[in-house]
Amino acid sequence: MSIAASNPTVQAFVSAVNAGDRDSFDAVLAPDATMSDDGTDRDLAAWVDKEIFSADGRMDIESESDGGLELVATFTNSTWGAMRTAWRFTVDDGRITRFETGQA
Template identity: 85%
Template sequence: MAQQPTDPVVRDFVAAINAGDRAAFDALLAGDATMSDDGTDRDLAAWVDKEIFSADGRMAVESEEDGGRELVATFTNSTWGAMRTRWRFTVRDGRITRFDTGQA
């Protein structure tokens, strides 16, 4: 059964993805936010468009560590199907400055 992350910013990040709400998602990111996928830095806007919002991305959180800033989740989209993934978030002043994701 999916759980809600403890960290409120990360919880809102997951909720925005699951609602398909790009405006809410973007509001959670710092202006200079960065990300990586499987250890490789990616263009955040392009990756988010391709992997999440254009592909009906969804997250079901399985577990968390570090107060909700590290997650294991089943991430599902219309391109790749379902995969078990790890997510790590850096949050500053109520905004996500970086997230790292990859297969778990």
């Protein structure tokens, strides 16, 4: 059973992923947002296209901490299937400036 993130910006991110809504996803990110996957910085636009929007990505939140800025979620896409992942978000003025993800 998926829970909602208590941080509204992070919840908007998760909702956009789950809806496949690229416009809403882009709107929640700061213009210069960055990200990493398994500890390696990635090109955000290329990663998001490949891992989320071209592969029907979906997040089901299992738990959260740090006021909703840290999540453990089952991330599923058509490339890798389902995997337990950790997510950490940095939010500034209601927009995500960085997110880090990797296997949990």
